[in-house]
Structures are given as C-alpha cells and as structure tokens.
Amino acid sequence: xxxxxxxxxxxxxxxxxxxxxxxxxxxxxxxxxxxxxxxxxxxxxxxxxxxxxxxxxxxxxxxxxxxxxxxxxxxxxxxxxxxxxxxxxxxxxxxxxxxxxxxxxxxxxxxxxxxxxxxxxxxxxx
Amino acid sequence: xxxxxxxxxxxxxxxxxxxxxxxxxxxxxxxxxxxxxxxxxxxxxxxxxxxxxxxxxxxxxxxxxxxxxxxxxxxxxxxxxxxxxxxxxxxxxxxxxxxxxxxxxxxxxxxxxxxxxxxxxxxxxxxx
Numbered sequence: 001x002x003x004x005x006x007x008x009x010x011x012x013x014x015x016x017x018x019x020x021x022x023x024x025x026x027x028x029x030x031x032x033x034x035x036x037x038x039x040x041x042x043x044x045x046x047x048x049x050x051x052x053x054x055x056x057x058x059x060x061x062x063x064x065x066x067x068x069x070x071x072x073x074x075x076x077x078x079x080x081x082x083x084x085x086x087x088x089x090x091x092x093x094x095x096x097x098x099x100x101x102x103x104x105x106x107x108x109x110x111x112x113x114x115x116x117x118x119x120x121x122x123x124x125x126x
Numbered sequence: 127x128x129x130x131x132x133x134x135x136x137x138x139x140x141x142x143x144x145x146x147x148x149x150x151x152x153x154x155x156x157x158x159x160x161x162x163x164x165x166x167x168x169x170x171x172x173x174x175x176x177x178x179x180x181x182x183x184x185x186x187x188x189x190x191x192x193x194x195x196x197x198x199x200x201x202x203x204x205x206x207x208x209x210x211x212x213x214x215x216x217x218x219x220x221x222x223x224x225x226x227x228x229x230x231x232x233x234x235x236x237x238x239x240x241x242x243x244x245x246x247x248x249x250x251x252x253x254x
Contacts, residue, residue: 044162053185060229072220089235
C-alpha cells in the first residue's frame with residue numbers, strides 16, 4: 001500500500017508538472033495534440049477504472065447489507081463480521097468471474113450462430 | 127496529502143489498475159482484466175493519472191451519498207420529529223464507522239484477489 005501512496009503522491013505533487021514536463025519533452029504543448037489512438041487508449045483505461053470502481057462499490061454495498069447487522073451499537077467490526085466480509089468478497093469476485101466467463105461463452109456462441117444463419121437460407125435447420 | 131492517504135486504501139482497486147505490471151509483455155494482445163490501464167504507454171500515464179485522480183474524487187463524493195443512504199435506511203426509523211433522536215445520531219455515527227472499516231477490509235481482500243489473478247494470468251502467458 002505504501003507503493004500505491006507513493007505513486008499517487010508522485011502523480012499529485014508533480015501531477016500537472018510531470019505531465020506537462022513529459023509532454024513538452026515530446027514537443028507537445030500542455031493538453032496538446034493526442035492521436036486518436038492515444039485517445040482511445042486513454043478512454044479504455046478510464047473505462048476500466050470505472051468498471052473496477054463500480055464493482056468495488058457494489059460489492060461494498062452488498063457485503064455491508066449481508067454481513068454488518070449489529071444495529072450499530074458499536075463502532076468496531078466484530079470477528080464474525082470480519083470473516084463474513086472476507087468470504088463475501090471472495091464469493092462476489094468468484095461470482096463476477098463466473099458471469100464474465102459465461103457471458104463470453106454466450107457471446108462466442110451467439111456470434112457463431114449468427115454467422116451460420118447468415119450463410120444458411122432462411123428457414124434452415126435450427 | 128492527508129486526503130490522499132485516506133483515499134489510498136479506499137481506492138486501492140483503482141490505484142492498482144494504474145500500476146504497471148512488472149516486465150510487461152509488449153506486443154501481446156490484452157487479455158487480462160486490467161490490461162488497458164496497466165499497459166498504457168509511457169506518454170499517456172501522466173494524463174491518465176490526472177484523470178484517475180478526478181475519478182477518485184468523484185468516487186469519494188459518491189461514497190458520501192451512498193453512506194448517507196445506507197445509514198438513513200438502517201438508523202432512521204420514525205418520523206415523530208424533525209430532528210434526529212440522540213440514539214439515531216449514535217447509530218448513524220457507528221454505521222458510518224462500521225461501513226468505512228468494512229470498506230477498508232473489502233479493499234484489502236479485493237487487491238489480494240486481483241494480484242492472485244494477475245499472477246495466474248502471467249503464469250498462463252509464460253508457462254515455465
């Protein structure tokens with residue numbers, strides 16, 4: 001975690017400075033020209049982060065609803081809540097993984113089916 | 127800086143996504159979950175980190191409202207008065223504390239699992 005904080009601190013302290021410095025060393029002005037490919041890559045990275053944030057938030061909400069139930073008499077998590085949280089995270093990630101795999105298989109099968117239908121005359125077998 | 131430390135564990139996942147994978151394989155098709163972010167070319171990392179910070183701030187605000195909703199749902203049960211009863215106040219404080227502690231724990235487990243999956247992927251790509 002200290003690695004992460006270091007990296008974030010770097011990005012922040014020199015945030016604007018580093019980026020501009022790097023960009024100017026490439027001969028670009030601040031916020032200067034970026035190729036469409038660069039834009040796409042940036043967007044992809046952004047969307048990935050959004051995905052992970054969304055996953056994380058939903059997981060937190062769900063595990064909170066399922067595991068933390070002490071009517072908030074204390075401010076600490078007791079041992080049961082801690083292990084429940086750990087298992088909840090593991091199961092949620094496993095669920096997500098299974099869904100991704102199923103989705104990919106489904107998409108691949110769909111694509112195949114549509115290709116076959118494209119080549120076969122209408123009313124073809126199944 | 128204090129804000130950053132507070133955000134650190136909370137957005138461990140997002141920061142993890144921005145970390146570069148050691149010994150990145152160039153020229154291989156992105157097949158992992160976090161490839162778009164970890165395999166970003168050098169000249170894009172600066173702008174990406176700026177955008178990342180913006181997203182983290184937005185996420186922090188969203189956490190605020192999510193917490194409000196959770197704790198309101200769990201703690202505020204009657205509407206006999208306009209003001210929060212003292213036990214409702216205490217409940218809300220504990221609710222927020224418990225949620226944030228749980229959230230930190232979730233972040234820890236989450237990044238552990240992410241790293242495991244990354245290692246598995248790397249082993250798949252470089253079987254030795």
